[in-house]
Amino acid sequence: MNSFTHTRLLALLLAAIGLGIFATKVLQLDYPMTPGERTTTWDFEIYLDFDTSNQPVRLETYIPSNSENRRVSQEQFYNGAFGLRLNSREGDGRTAIWTYRYPNDRKVLRYRARLLGETTESPLPESMQRKLRRAAPETENDLERQAFLVWSTDLRRRSADDESLADLVLEEIFVDGDVDEVEALLSPTLARPIARLALARDVLTSQGIPARVANGVYLDSARRRAEIRHWLEYYADGMDRRYFPGPDPSEFFTIWHGTNDFIRAEGISDLDLQVSLQPVNADVSDVVQRMAKDQGSAMQWFSFNRLPITTQLVYQVLVTIPVGILMLVFLRQFIGLQTLGTFMPVLIGIAFRETALVNGVILFTALIALGLAVRFYLEKLKLLLVPRLATVVVFIVICMAVIAQIMANNGQRIGLSISLFPMVILTMTIERMSIAWEEYSATEAIKQGIGSLLVAAAAYLVMTNTHVEYLMFNFPELLLVIMAICLMMGKYTGLRLSELIRFRELDDRK
Amino acid sequence: MIGRYRALRRAGLLGINERNVRLVNELNPRRLIRLVDDKRETKRLANAANIPTPELYGVIANPFHMRHLESYLDKPDGVVIKPANGSQGNGIQVLMEPMRGGWRRSNGQRALLEDIRFHVNNILSGMYSLSGQPDVAMFEYRVKFDEIFNPISFGGVPDIRIIVVRGIPAVAMVRLPTAESDGKANLHKGGVGVGLDLVTGKTLSGMQNGKTTDIHPDTANPLRNFSVPHWDTMLEMAAKAYDVTGLGYLGADIVLDKTKGPLLLELNARPGLAIQVANRIGIRPLLNATLKADIEGMDALARVELAKKLYRNHVPEPTF
Known part of the structure; x- marks a missing residue:
């Protein structure tokens, strides 16, 4: 076998192996061929900058947590001298609690993570997908309770089913700004947007429709100061629904549920809170990783994703x-x-x-x-x-x-x-x-x-x-293909482009 | 672009890639290349096979030998200093004769002993060697070249390059120094390459810096129709170089000394391809024939005869 045939066979073999594994991954295991083709992950950061004055500090903030629909990975905490405790709270979310007894001067705390968000298609948890019994809310004074009952009964009369009832409730609370009952019933202790959401939740719940207030961020564009958004999730007539005040986001991430504040702090002043978001298009490796894991794939044994991040x-x-x-x-x-x-x-x-x-x-x-x-x-x-x-x-x-x-x-x-x-x-x-x-x-x-x-x-x-x-x-198997191409180039006996100029004198065309 | 590619292929042009794949890689095993990379080794092999080379006055292989420097330089006819593992003529210094306070270089400038010592040190530290390895400085007889090429050369030593494939001389040229090349015969420094008819040893047309030319740029004399003396001896020397080195593709560089006749300067295991422009032929068809030729049991003389026959089959007799 002469060296030309030998080289060609070797190159062919290497290319076949490389492309074979590549094709299996792409066609059978559905690995995305291009970065960010299916999904985008987001770098998420909470940045807290505050003054302390030698008093014990306790700072509790909600942080993203995993669920069926959303994913947090590569979490990092920058604590400085602070003690850190993570607390998974039943029902509303996960918090990080930073504490320090004798702090001084300005301090900075940071939390970083990579988020894979959810969309309006994402299902609500099963615990929400059942009808409740109708019950009037517990309020402190009878007058309010009376007003609430009158208003909600009126709404119920004007609607046909749960869906239209919910639509009507949301319409009265968010769109028709000047409904007197709404103004009277809004909780005085909550900020306006959340108060309206809380009221909507209470009305819906009282009418047997499961509802909750959700808080989080919209994953729409890179932001150095992202806003914490609030919206309503409810389940009516067998359908998962979400109501976003303002335009619907295409992708979002729920950080916590309920009407609690994002941050509760003691012993600090002049807090500067910054939540930033940055899309990461190139790296969906952890997404790919998850997909392969789901399929129990044999391709897993050789993957750079198994290595530590550094x-x-x-x-x-x-x-x-x-x-x-x-x-x-x-x-x-x-x-x-x-x-x-x-x-x-x-x-x-x-x-x-x-x-x-x-x-x-x-x-x-x-x-x-x-x-x-x-x-x-x-x-x-x-x-x-x-x-x-x-x-x-x-x-x-x-x-x-x-x-x-x-x-x-x-x-x-x-x-x-x-x-x-x-x-x-x-x-x-x-x-x-x-x-x-x-x-x-x-x-x-x-x-x-x-x-x-x-x-x-x-x-x-x-x-x-x-x-x-x-x-x-x-797809590290493509290295074999590169090797094959190098082998083939090693037997290239044609002229180089530069030689066309170098030997131009031998060009016999006249 | 594609038209040019086709035209050059039709003209039988051999490219660097093909040279490397089909000639160097196939015919020149690595362990043999070592023999010609070290010029001392080449000289030893050549002398053993009765191929004449310039006399070696001495070598400086380490700083300790440096004390011999002045005795090596003490030659009334001058001396050539070269790195044993140099390539492409790099690091070669020609001292014509001693002069007040130093030596006269080939370009007429004066070299001080200090300059020469620095140069030798550079050679020893591997500045001119192929892979930067520490090297050895050689001191050689300075060739007093035959005057035949005087009308068409300018300073320095003209040399004859013969490319030998499987011991069969295939194509040849004479390389002439010019003012631009600073007395060196290397083509990439601006020397003139003139094709030689392999059968008669007569000069054909020339080239400089990749362009064809029919006159010497400095003397303006026509390059054609000079006969190289001792031509058959040179062909035989080149053919013998194959026997002593075993290299299937080599370039033999020969100089013509006034009194000693042809001397083998060095052998090259990767001779370049500009020789095609100098001869104005593409050498692929000739090479293919040479690669196929049966050389079983032939000695150098027989191979020279075969070479002339193959060459004439591909290149017509020149008519002046």
């Missing part, structure tokens, strides 16, 4: 590198771009992750230019190779430190990111470039430098593409 992040970068390398092989073997070093451009491309593309290219070019200048200066001193390289490394570190300082003074973040820019790569690039400069020509050196930058940029773009990241992370 390790996952590493692999998220790592598995995209082969795609960058594939790009590099293509640009070198088919286009014929010349680069400094073989895989150096991919390494530079990885470095661009820290700086983003434009900043990366600017910094890279600037540092290389500075480094080359020093390198040529050192040439005059006739130093030995290794100490000279070391001098250039030190110089690059100094340059990077200076840039970080300047950027920090200007409040730019890129100064911080550049410190991770791999300087050894930079130094080696400088050294190779200076050799090319001396031994070939300045044009050749610049050509190779630009070639490296182009390849690095191309590799960066494919490696950071969200689809590529998503596919490689969730």
Whole structure:
């Protein structure tokens, strides 16, 4: 068997295995092919910033909890010195209780989680799906009780069934703003929107329709200050229903039920509460994970989702590198771009992750230019190779430190990111470039430098593409396909694009 | 673009990818490439097979040997310093003769002892070697080249490159230094490559920087119709290089010394493809024929005869 056939068979085998697993996952297990195709998850954060004055502090806030319809994952608490207790309260939700006996100054507490929301289609719990007995609410004074009964009986008379009764109740309370009975019956202790919802709940319950007030956030767009919303959930004529004051959200997340306040705090002042939301499109891995688990799939045994999150992040970068390398092989073997070093451009491309593309290219070019200048200066001193390289490394570190300082003074973040820019790569690039400069020509050196930058940029773009990241992370079997493509490219004997120019003189067409 | 691709394929052009896959990877096993990457090894093999090479005055393999430096440099006819593992002519310094306070370089500038020591140190630290490995500096006889090429060269040493496939010389060119190439004969530095008729050893047309040319850019003399002296000896030397190294695809670089005749400078396991432009032919058909030829039991001389026959089958006799 000659080496061409051998290579082709091997490539075919690898591609078949890779694509086979990929197809099984996509077609049989319904893995989404693109990030965020089915669902979006949200980064949710509660940020509490408050003053304390050496008094014991107790701060209780509702936090999201799991149910059949919604999901919380990757929870993180930033407590500082505070004690934290989680409390699952029957019926209304889950709370986090932060306590501290002798706090001082301003304190910050944070809660972060990733949310997978629910929609108006999501069913209500079974406990709500049964008719109640009609009963008048318990109120403190008889007058109110009387008014309530008169009003609700009137509503009942004007309606045909539970559904129309509920519609009528909501109409009177929320739409016709000036119904006297409503104004009189609203609870004076609650804020207006919740008071109306509470009244609606009481009326519906008194008429045998299960209802409750729900509180949470609408998952509609990224918000630095998201509002806590309130709405009504009820069950009428065998149907789950929700009533949202204002327009209906397409997706929302219930944090707690009932009319309690979101936060109860003792011993603090000047509370600044911030709830923020951020959609996460690229990563639905935990959704995918759940789907696979539901099906008891054999594909589970090899999945990056089983790894701890920090390790996952590493692999998220790592598995995209082969795609960058594939790009590099293509640009070198088919286009014929010349680069400094073989895989150096991919390494530079990885470095661009820290700086983003434009900043990366600017910094890279600037540092290389500075480094080359020093390198040529050192040439005059006739130093030995290794100490000279070391001098250039030190110089690059100094340059990077200076840039970080300047950027920090200007409040730019890129100064911080550049410190991770791999300087050894930079130094080696400088050294190779200076050799090319001396031994070939300045044009050749610049050509190779630009070639490296182009390849690095191309590799960066494919490696950071969200689809590529998503596919490689969730379908690592595609690595086999990449390997197969590399094998096939290893036997490419055609001309390179650059050779069409190089050998243009042999073009016999006249 | 596609039209150009087809035209070049039709012209029989061999590309880098195909060279690497079909020639270098197939015919040159890694362990053999080592033999020609180290020029000391090449020289030893060549001398053992009676292939003449420039005389080796000495080597400096570590800083301790540096004390010999001045004795190696003490040659009235000059000396060539080169890294044993250098590639593409990088790191080669030619000292023509001693002069006041130093040595005259091939470009006429003066090199001080300090400059030379720095250069040797750079060689030792691996600056010019293929993989950056520590290297060895070689001190060699400086070739006093034959005057035949004087009308069409400018400073430095012209050399003859013969590409040998499975011991059969396939295609050849002479590389001429120019002002642009700073006395070096390397094509990528601006040297002129002139195709050679493999049968007669006569110069054909030339190329510089990828463009065809029929005159030398500095002397303006036509490049055509120079006969390379000792042509058959050179072909035989190149063919023998296959026997001593076993490399199925190699480029033999030969210089023509005024008194010593042809000398093998170095062997290259990955010779480049610009030779096609210099000869204005694509060498794929010729290579395919060479790869198929039966060379069982043939010695170097017989292979040279076979080479001439194959070459003439593909390339017509030049008419001037």
